[in-house]
Amino acid sequence: MLEAPVVITAALLYLGLLFAVAWWGDRRADQGKSIIANPTIYALSMAVYCTTWTFYGSVGRAAVSGIGFLPVYLGPTLVMALGWFVLLKMIRIVKANRITSIADFISSRYGKSHLLGGLVTVIAVVGIIPYIALQLKAMSSTVSLLLSYPEIVMPGRSATMSVAADMSFYIALILAAFTIVFGTRHLDATERHEGMVAAIALESGVKLVAFLAVGVFVTYGIYNGLGDIFEHVATHPDLRHLVSAIPSGQGYTGWFALIVLSAMALLFLPRQFQVAVVENVNEAHLKRAAWLFPLYLLLINIFVLPIALGGLLHFAGQGVDADTFVLTLPMSQRHEGLTLLVFIGGLSAGTGMVIVETIALSTMVCNDLVMPLLLRHKRQSLEESKDLSGLLLGIRRGAIVAILLLGYLYFRLAGEAYALVAIGLISFSAVAQFAPAMIGGMYWRGGTRGGALAGLAAGFVVWGYTLLLPSFAKSGWLPAAFLTQGMFGIELLRPQQLFGLSGLDEISHCLFWSLFANIGAYVGVSLLRPPMVAEATQATVFVDALKDTGQLGAVLWRGRAKVSDLQGLVGRFLGPARAQAAFAAYARRQGRGKLVTLEADAQLVQFAESLLAGAIGSASARVMVASVAKEEPLSIDEVMHILDEASQLRTYSRELERKSRELTAATLELQEANERLQELDRVKDDIMSSVTHELRTPLTSIRAFSELLRDDPKMHLADRERFLGLIVSEAERLTRLINQTLDLAKIESGRADWNGCELDLKEVVEQSIAATSQLFREKEAQVDVDLPDNLPPILADRDRLIQVMLNLLSNAVKFLAPGTGRVRVGLRALADGLEVSVTDNGPGIRPADQELIFEKFRQVGDTMTAKPSGTGLGLPISRRIVEHFGGRLWVESVPGEGATFRFTLPFAEANVEATVA
Amino acid sequence: MHRRILAGDRLIAAFLVGCALFNYPLLSVFDRHAVIFELPLVYAYVFAAWAFVIGLMAWAVERRVK
Amino acid sequence: MSKRILIADDEQNIVISIEFLLRREGFDVLVAADGEEALASVRAERPDLVLLDVMMPKMNGFDVCQALRADPDLSGTRILMLTAKGRDTEVSKGLGLGADGYMTKPFSTKELLTEVRKLLGM
Known part of the structure; x- marks a missing residue:
């Protein structure tokens, strides 16, 4: 029954079904009734992570290394626990900036750099090509296997066939056509593909069901349950090591490296970024996906080891490739229905990966590689053209075909030398190179364009040298001496024992050196200079993505543009009708009837730029918008100022919300x-x-x-x-x-020295008068004293008190009229202390100035004919001295009738605490 | 607000638990020839730990805090 | 005819020194000890140049400067501000109010003479 026409018809029918689902999904999306607005569908779409690598390759890996296939699923499980933070932040950033790919993400973060976007695209394409080759290999070998049914014949080496006779070549072409139909039917500003996501989710369901079916069939159909299989294995000395321990060749280091590697792959594989971030319709879906997706991974892996062991027992000595056990076990039992289901499941795994991956890559190639080049070299014709949406679609379609053909080429060159999983890990290691620039960009403001360029380039080169080139060498396309003796015969440059580092498996080895170079260059070069305006702006937009940045991007733009120009520009890339609709929707959201009026504000310019960013990438969008908008450049100071202000405003409003x-x-x-x-x-x-x-x-x-x-x-x-x-x-x-x-x-x-002791105030006053008698004689002034005897002592510093008295006396004498001056010095007892008064018959002090004169440097010269010759510090010092001993110093005066300075000091008994303190 | 922070902390805890359970040295404790419930010990352990972490994550995000 | 200069400063010793200096150079020197006196003296005596201290009793130098500049009859009078406050804001305030020059105390007598001659176009 499983003849070629049946198999091919079934495959085409299945693809047709997928297409119908996608078409229906797109239509519902256009009607605003999304069918993927569901957390379970979101989680299932993330399961595009499981490709033919999982479906066929895991069993092959398990047949060699026991549970060594597992870490690549444990890593994603751990990442999903952090997904609530990392993925959420990515989603916010992507939504706010209309980012469509990883290349766009990195380019946008580091100041919308074309060069960076191009580099990321190149790394992604080169890195992913082995992965696509893997799918082609798995799909073509399963088709050949099936076509020889009921015999089980291992497919021949593709490399020995002509291209025309090679099945995988046709599979590549069919997949290209299918992807084009799926992914590039029209252009959308957000580059979202709801129909595709629906189809991918369906495929995830199919491959899980198919794999579980085989698992149950092998475990309970061929054998009598898990225990039975493991009992068989226990008696088999060759196989015992598979069920016991971490394989010796891999070790705990390799195990750990795979966890890390797969964790990064889940975030940075272009297809994962596409489904988890770009295609996310509601960030709340992350919650369900956080456990549902890991659960999916667990389920699809439960039967891997039993199938592998069952296959090894069943086909012992028959030379059946373990990568095909999933298919060949039901075949060997002549179970045609299950065989077909497995084939469809494998097809699901392969097509799902290829479709999403090539769509994601073609978006990058178009937006971050081809458009910038066109902008640079064919700017003129681009600006003249009315509608460029056809051109954009053409570029993307061309990119899809080219990527699949490159995948085919790699498969022909190197595909035979490796098992499925080994090929996949080469790609994982490539995308891991995005981690420093991505994670650094999201959490560190200091990362710069130069740092990102240096890091990515360094990591990519090391990856190519330690992993990609050896894969060619092992396939015979490079001399084997390259592996054993190093480049130019230099031992230290052996690609898989670089600088003599040994003891690691090739993946751990590559991961260590490439990330070492990558992170080192990224951080090192970033620290060479402070970020520039564009970098600092984008750093804030990215790093603060989880805070409510509002329209920060718009705030940071200053310039002028016409609405009609902007709409025309967007129309050229998206088609005039879509542009019209988008602008009208914008006007409605802003609560304005029509947008035709006058000049665009910064927000509208931002809106237009983000529309364009979806179609041609953020860096190109910036260039195109700049061509119609007159932008006045902001200086770094202005930008920092605005950012500061914005962050202050944000903080302030949040505080208000929360504060009791x-x-x-x-x-x-x-x-x-x-x-x-x-x-x-x-x-x-x-x-x-x-x-x-x-x-x-x-x-x-x-x-x-x-x-x-x-x-x-x-x-x-x-x-x-x-x-x-x-x-x-x-x-x-x-x-x-x-x-x-x-x-x-x-x-x-408070550092002054005070020598407090009991004093007879009368003696102090008399001593002071004696010391100033010369001054009084010079002015021919008369001094009257009224000093009663036997007053109680006070507690103070003798020298300091004399200083106060001298100051008051010399002040008094200073303002006396020559010849007629009189000064009266009095001393009397109060209830709790003594009071000293110094009265003159000088010009007096205005009430307004009576406090002022005790302030530092406040000589009230303007009431007098001549400026007083003091320093303006005598009275302030005197007042502080008196206050130190618990007293008070003040002045009483009627202008024209002289002034009286008085101070009090408490009796010694009452004053003990004050002086001690 | 509080619920969100708590859920977040629980997820981070699940992440840390997972990191510990899935790696050396805890892993090495179970990495030997032994059988439990008819299953090889390390195989049973990894899947049990994995299921536990997933359960922890589900509990963290789905459970409503009163 | 020798140029007439008014020194407006409340610091007697500073006045003595500048007066001596300028007389020795052959200028006709007037003196005022506060802002109001300075203003009155300018109106009455029409000096060619006023050396104006900022911190003066009754009316400070800035106010005097402003009053002088508000009077169109006195537009020909040059004003050189002298102050012990050398901060930039003080300098720009003085120049903003219409002073022709600004010197910070303490100054060199040579520089003062140079500035005086410059302002008088000599």
């Missing part, structure tokens, strides 16, 4: 404290300025007089003596000022 009343109150307190601090800062600044002013004034006189004396040696003696006298007195003033400033600073900072 107490917290808000605390904030207010903090703000007040801050203001007080700022006020203090300003006062300090004022004082510094005053001090310098006070210092500069005497210095000015000193310098001027000195220069006069120096420049004029023949100056009159009288002038000379007068000037020298002035210099001396100004120098004294300067000294006084410095001493008092230091004194005040000492007192204020």
Whole structure:
């Protein structure tokens, strides 16, 4: 029954069914009734991870290395636990920036760089080609196997056949046609393919059912359950090692390396990025997928080892390739229905991978490789063309065919030398090179374009040298000496023991060296210079993706553009009708009837750019938009300023949402404290300025007089003596000022020395009057004293109190009119202390100035005819001294009738604590 | 808000548990010739640990915190 | 005819030194000890140049400068600000108010003479 026409018809019918599902899915999507808005379908679509590698290859791997096939499924399981964070962030970034591929993602992150996008595309294409070859190999060998049914004949070497007779060549062509129909029927700004996702989810279901069916059939049909198989194996010395332990060739290092490698592959394989990130319709779906997808992986792997062992027992010594056990076991039992189901399951695994992978790659090739080149070399004709959507579709279709043919070529060149899984791991190692630039780009602001370029290039070169080239050497396309003796016969350059590193399997070895070079170059080069404007902007957009950045991109754009120009531009790439619809929808969302009016704002420009980004990649979109929009470049300072402001606003609004009343109150307190601090800062600044002013004034006189004396040696003696006298007195003033400033600073900072002891205040006052008697005589002023005896002692520092008294007395005498001046010094007991008063009959002090004179440098000179000759520090110092001993110093005055300075000091008994403190 | 943070922490915990269970040295404890429930020990262990981690993740994201 | 210069400063010793310096160079020198006196003196005596201190009693140098510049009759009077506050904001404030020059205390007598001659077009 399983003749060629039946097999081929079944295959074509199945593909037809898939296409119908896809078509239906697309139609429903256009109607707004998505059939993939379902977390289970999302999880199933992620199972595109399981290709023919899983379906056929795992069994082949298990037949050699026991449970060594498992780590590539454990890695993704672990990643899904973190998917809630990493994938969510990727999805946000992709949605916000209309990113369509990994190349676009990396290029956009590092300042929308064409070069970077191109490099990523090249790495992805070169890296994935072995993987596509793997699918071709698996599919063609299963078709040949099936065609020889009921005999089990291992397919011949493709390399010995002519291309025309090679089945895999036709399979490649059919797949290309099918992918074109699936993926490039029309262009969409978001590059989403709902129909394709629906079909992929269906395929995932089919391959799981088929594989479980074989598993049950082998375990319970051919054998009597798992226990039976393992019992058989236990008696088989050749096979015992497969069920016991981690294979010796791989070891725990290799096991761990595969977990890491597959974890990265799940994030960075172009097809996984496509289904998990680009095609995600609702980020809440991640929750279900977090456990459902790992569960899928577990289910599809449960029977791998039993099938492998069953096959090994069953076909012992018959030379049947273990990679084909899944198919050949039901064949050997003449179970035609199951055989066909397995074939369809394998077809599902292969076509699913090829379709999604080539669509993802063709998008990259078009947006990040061909478009930038066209923009550079054929800018003119691009700008003249009315509708470029046909051209874009053409490029993508061409890319799909080219990628599949390259896959076929690799299969012919190197496919025979490796088992399925080994080929797949070469591709895994290639896409792992994206990890530093991707993860670094999402979590580290410092990564730069140069760093990403250097890292990717270094990793790619090492990968090519340690893994890709050896695969050619093992196939005989390069001399075997390359492997055993190294390049140019240099032992250290042996590709699989690079620099003498041995003891690792080839995958771990490549992974170590390539990521070592990659991360080293990425971080090292990034640290060479600070990010530039475009990089810093994008870094914030990416790193802060989970915060509500809002329209940050739009904020960071300043310029002018016309709506009609923008719409025309978008229309050229997407087709005028789609552009019209998109702009109309935008206008509705913005609550505006029509957009025809005048100039576009930054948001609309951003919108147009993101529409274009979907079709031609973000870097090209930036270039095209720049051609119609007059952009005024922002400087790095402006960008940083805007970013700061934006982040401040964000923080502030979030705080408001969360904060309870107490917290808000605390904030207010903090703000007040801050203001007080700022006020203090300003006062300090004022004082510094005053001090310098006070210092500069005497210095000015000193310098001027000195220069006069120096420049004029023949100056009159009288002038000379007068000037020298002035210099001396100004120098004294300067000294006084410095001493008092230091004194005040000492007192204020609490570092002054106080020698507190019990004092008879009367004695202090008398001593002070005696010390200033010369001043009074000069002004012919009269001093009256009223000092009663036997007053209780007070506790203070004698020298400091004398300083206060001298200050008050000299102040009083300073403002006395010559000849008629009178000063009265009084002392009296109060309830709890003593009060000293110094009264003069000078001009007095205005009420407004009575507090001012106690401030530093606030001489109230403007009430007097001449400026007082003090430093402006005497009263402030005096007040602090008095206050230190628990007293008070103030002034009472009626202008025109003189002034009275009074201070109090508490009795010694009441004052103990104050002085001790 | 709290529910989300808790679910996130649980997922991270599942990740760490998985990292520990799936790798050396815990793995080596079970990496020997032995049979449990008619199954080779290491085979049974890996699948059991795997199922446990998946269960943990399902519990983390699906369970509603009161 | 010798040029007439008004020195407006409340620091007596500074006034003495500048007065001596300028007289020696043959200028006709006037003195004012505060802002109001300076303003009155400019209006009455019409000096060619005013050396204006900033920190003065009654009316500070900035206000005097502003008042002088507000009077169209006095547009020919050059103003050289002298101040002990050398901060940039002070300098630009003075120049913004219409002063023709600015010197920070302490200054060199030579430089002062050079500046004075420059402002007087000598």
